[in-house]
Structure formats: C-alpha cells, structure tokens
Amino acid sequence: MSPRPGRSTRLIALAILGFLGATLLTAAPAAANTAPRITKATISTWLPVKTEGIIQWTPAFSYAARDDQGVTGFQVQRKSAPWSTSPTRRAKMSAAGYVWRADGSSTWLYPSRTSVRGLLDPGAVDCFRVRAKDAAGLTSAWTGWRCAHAPMRAAETWSWCCQPNLITGLHLDGSADGPAVAYVSTRFGTQRSNGAYCAKGVRVRVFKGPGQGKMNVFLGSSKVGTVSAWSRTSGWKWVTVRRSTDACGRVRLVPLTKAPVQMTRNYMLY
Structure with a gap:
C-alpha cells in the first residue's frame, strides 16, 4: 500500500528543511571572519x-x-x-x-x-x-x-615691530597668559598677520568684558566672521569663526568699535 500523497510531501519538506538547517549551522563560523x-x-x-x-x-x-x-x-x-x-x-x-x-x-x-x-x-x-x-x-x-x-601667540601672528596696536606685557586677568596682546580698535585701524594662509578660519582667545568691542575677521579679501568681546562679566573666552570653503591671504582683524578687542593667541583652522 503506497503512502498518501499528502504525507509523502510533508516528509520530503521536512527532509529539505533539515538539510538546509545543517548547512547553515556548518557555514555559521565563516560569518565571524569580519574586518577589524x-x-x-x-x-x-x-x-x-x-x-x-x-x-x-x-x-x-x-x-x-x-x-x-x-x-x-x-x-x-x-x-x-x-x-x-x-x-x-x-x-x-x-x-x-x-x-x-x-x-x-x-x-x-x-x-x-x-x-x-x-x-x-x-x-x-x-x-x-x-x-x-x-x-x-x-x-x-x-x-x-x-x-x-599649535597655537600662535600675538607676537608670533601680528607684527611686533611696526604696528602700535600690539601692547606687550598686558595681562588683563593677572595671569602670565603671554607676552603680548593684539589690541584691535578703530583708534589704530586694521591689524594684519605676518604670514598668509589658505584656510577656513581661526580660533581666537580674547578678553571679554563690559568695556570690550567687536571686530571682523578676514582671510585675504574674504570675510570669515565677526568676533564680539563685549560681555557683562570679565574674563577670557575662546571664539571660533569659520567658513565652509578655503580663503587665501593674510589674516586681517578689522575693528568695528573704538572699544578694543584684545587677543592673546589664535589657532588656524583648515
């Protein structure tokens, strides 16, 4: 007497599933070979x-x-x-x-x-x-x-021999932060870096306080951003100004106020 067709089909299906399961179990260790x-x-x-x-x-x-x-x-x-x-x-x-x-x-x-x-x-x-x-x-x-x-101190970034807005030995918070600050004010005009760069911007450390001012930062002829040093409280702060694309030339600090922006050091951003 022959097995009924339905039962035969189920037996074949179970056999196939068992074979596939055994194959997958055997192959599983290969999946562990991954990139570092x-x-x-x-x-x-x-x-x-x-x-x-x-x-x-x-x-x-x-x-x-x-x-x-x-x-x-x-x-x-x-x-x-x-x-x-x-x-x-x-x-x-x-x-x-x-x-x-x-x-x-x-x-x-x-x-x-x-x-x-x-x-x-x-x-x-x-x-x-x-x-x-x-x-x-x-x-x-x-x-x-x-x-x-690597940082540049004010005297390493801005000319220390020929520009009146570099004031040496000024430590507004009483600390030995550096030998000089770049003093940016409309009283003295634009401050230009010694070197030239193809970069996206700068990160600068400035003194903030009620008597502090504002400046624009340029790379060559391209404006990078604006730095405001005005604050109700006094102390040092970091300000980052950055473009989305490179600009080339000397870093120029263009004063917007008679009240100064006093900067001790900066980092170039690429």
Whole structure:
C-alpha cells in the first residue's frame, strides 16, 4: 500500500528543511571572519602655549583596533599645514601621505606600533587617520581625520615691530597668559598677520568684558566672521569663526568699535 500523497510531501519538506538547517549551522563560523574595528584614534586637538625652550610640539596620534582573527598591521596617513611667516608664502594643507616603517619597507606598520608623532611649529596643523588589517587580509575603513593645532601667540601672528596696536606685557586677568596682546580698535585701524594662509578660519582667545568691542575677521579679501568681546562679566573666552570653503591671504582683524578687542593667541583652522 503506497503512502498518501499528502504525507509523502510533508516528509520530503521536512527532509529539505533539515538539510538546509545543517548547512547553515556548518557555514555559521565563516560569518565571524569580519574586518577589524578601530577602537581608538586620538590626538590632542588644541596644544598648549609654550613660552620657553624650543617652541615646537610633538603630539602623539594613538590608535588601536580589535579583530577576531588578530590585527596584523596598521596604515597611517598624515597631512599637515605649516607656519607662515611671510605674506608671499601661503601656508595650506598638504595632500595626504603615508607614514612608512622605519626601514622604509612598507606603509603597513607593525601591530605593536600603536602611535606616531607629529612635529609642529607655532600655527601649524598636523592631521592623521588610520586603518587596520587582520590575518585574513581584511581591512577596516579609514577613520576620520584627527588634527592637532599649535597655537600662535600675538607676537608670533601680528607684527611686533611696526604696528602700535600690539601692547606687550598686558595681562588683563593677572595671569602670565603671554607676552603680548593684539589690541584691535578703530583708534589704530586694521591689524594684519605676518604670514598668509589658505584656510577656513581661526580660533581666537580674547578678553571679554563690559568695556570690550567687536571686530571682523578676514582671510585675504574674504570675510570669515565677526568676533564680539563685549560681555557683562570679565574674563577670557575662546571664539571660533569659520567658513565652509578655503580663503587665501593674510589674516586681517578689522575693528568695528573704538572699544578694543584684545587677543592673546589664535589657532588656524583648515
């Protein structure tokens, strides 16, 4: 006596499902072979002011990754913008290049090397990004760029020999913040930087208070933004002005009021 058709169909279906289930269970471990994951990529963003010794910075870009197969190497890329001391030599961000092994044999650094260092002069910027490779040859995506910015004090940014609106030794809050401030007021006119830049903006430290004023910031002929130092309370504050695209030329501080804007230092933004 032959089995009924309905029962036969159910048996065949169950057999197929059992086979597929066994196949999926066998293949499951392959899914664990994934690309590495970057777990750390850090550098100090705003470097502190130096007033003694060699005025340079060597910030460390530190990184780490995790992977089920084991990380076998890192690739690190760097791009940088130098300090400009001349209005005819514009500082701009370089193209990205690889950090090589010490012997120059490969851009894939040994997995034991988990940091690289930059070298910055005042006003310079160093940017890094990293990716990792595992034993199976899979690579992670690049991280975003992480940038370190070296500060410029007022006397390093603005001419200290020929402009009356640089006042040395002025510490409005009683601290040793720096040897000078740039004093921007309609009494003295526009203040121009020593160097020229192709950048997006600046981050400036100004003294705020009831007797403080306002200025516009330009890169070349392009306006970057407005800085207001007026406040009901007195003290120091940071102000960032930035464009969406690069502008080129000397940084110009154009006073809008007789009341001054007094700036101790600044960072260039790219």
